[in-house]
Amino acid sequence: MTSAVLTMAQARQQQFQALLERHRGVVFKVANSYARGAQNREDLAQEIAAQLWRAFPQYDGTRAFSTWMYRVALNVAISHLRERSRYDQHHQALDPADHEVAIDEADAESAARVRELYRLIDSFDPLNRALLLLYLDERSQREIAEILGLTETNVATKIGRLKSNLRDKLAAAT
Structure with missing residues (x-):
């Protein structure tokens, strides 16, 4: 792999990281709205970030990043909710505290x-x-x-x- 290709990949990664950091509140808002319990929220936030990275090559830079980010994040969250719903049909929650909303x-x-x-x-x-x-x-x-x-x-x-x-x-x- 040439250094020019490596540099382009590094630049793309840095651009993504900067955009994600600037708009990271979107990830947490979506995760907090679609998952309960700290561990579930963290897992969902990580899955959203991973899907954003996978989808980043398709991001149209002429549109607002936050709009694109919301679309991806909500799709991931809704899929997560559906999977969780299927899981919950066959499992009993052990700790009701997992369903509490984190409020400061x-x-x-x-x-x-x-x-x-x-x-x-x-x-x-x-x-x-x-x-x-x-x-x-x-x-x-x-x-x-x-x-x-x-x-x-x-x-x-x-x-x-x-x-x-x-x-x-x-x-x-x-």
């Missing part, structure tokens, strides 16, 4: 509200969970549509319904 809030009331919000978000199917994650991350409707392969109108309608549904469920819980 000092305020117990606020922490309880956050836990309830996560519990409600967990009750949604993977597509609606992805919509909520992207909405809460303040992504535009256009970007959400691009990431999830929906129309902007469909995104707006679904988000409106999800917000209403969440409001109703949160009000009923209090």
